[in-house]
Structures are given as C-alpha cells and as structure tokens.
Amino acid sequence: GLLDETWLHRFRTALTGVVACKYLAKSNSKIVALLGAGEIAKQLFPALEANFNFQEIRVVARRYENAKRFCKIIGERITAEMKALENAKVAVKDADIIITLTLADKPVVGPGLLSSGSFLCSMGETEEVEFEVLSEIDRFIVDEFEYATSLGDISQWIKSGSTTRDKVKKKVNGHIGQIIGGLIPGRQNDTERIFAIIQGMA
Secondary structure (H helix, E strand, O other), X not given: XXXXXXXXXXXXXXXXXXXXXXXXXXXXXXXXXXXXXXXXXXXXXXHHHHOOOOOEEEEEOOOHHHHHHHHHHHXXXXXXXXXXXXXXXXXXXXXXXXXXXXXXXXXXXXXXXXXXXXXXXXXXXXXXXXXXXXXXXXXXXXXXXXXXXXXXXXXXXXXXOOOOHHHHHHHOOEEHHHHHOOOOOOOOOOOOOEEEEOOOOO
C-alpha cells in the first residue's frame, strides 16, 4: 500500500512547534511574529491560539501578497488580529513569540532583535537565525540534536565555520522531550530569552 505522508509531516512538525511554545513561551504572550506563511505554518492554527490569549499575529512572507492571503485564510479560524507585514524586523519588534518557517536564502532574525522574555522557535530547513543570536539568549533547546545538525541553523553554522559541532552541542540546555517529561525545567521566569530549534522530530 502507498500512504501520502505530506499532511502528516506538516501537521506533526507544526504541532511540535506548538508544544514548544506551550512550555517555553510566556503564558501571557500577546504578540506572535510568524516569519513564513507556507503549508506547515497553516497547521499551527488553531492549536497555537488555543494555548494563549493572543492579541496580534504578525505574518511576513517572501511575497507580501502571500502574507495577506495567509491572514485571510487563518483569520477565519481564530480570534486574534492577523496582520500582514513586509518587514521581518518590524514584525519581531516586541513580539513575545517568534516562529520562523521559511526557505530564506539568508537569516531573518539577527542579534539585537529579541526582547526580554521572548521565545524564538526556528523551524525551517535553512539558516534562519544568525549565529550571534546564541550569545544573547538565556537557554537553547532542540528537539533532536543529531537531526538538527543535518539541516537548518546548526547545520549552516557548522558549514560556514561559525562554530563546531562540539561547541554548539555544549550550548544546548536540553531537548523538548526532557522538558515535557519534567526532567529539566521549562521556562523559569518572564525575562528569559529562549531559543529553540524545532524541526518536527515528534
């Protein structure tokens, strides 16, 4: 028999991100910056909103028209205000939760953008977050380290020579399964800046 796994892949990837937000974002998070408006991003809703009382969800896509279309589709499913923006830096400013789900050819989140208490969740297959952001965060979480070295931020950091596999592994504070299982704590206060690389290894 043959099984089309595409939807399941999108769904489990998105829901692993939702679980990470539940444990690592502030419970009173109000503003989300979603960088990327593809098929996986659509699967974040309505589950993501079900765990928070959002006021605003800012959406940035490669093309502004795609961001507007995404807001129209998802806006029918949720109560938070959907806002399409053209600039990632504007979207990230003062956001409580930042989710990157892009195929960007250069990083979309750089140093100096994360506000106090923010949660950054990188879920794409390219380098979405500049390596220097690691020096600004309080905790660094992955969903599966070995997989994270094969694509996405960590893979690109190593390939570019910004760091080595051993050095970046030492910076990892744990994986999301350990947090859910109560082996290590999740968010401990509302000022922690937490960065997680979540690629759907549910």
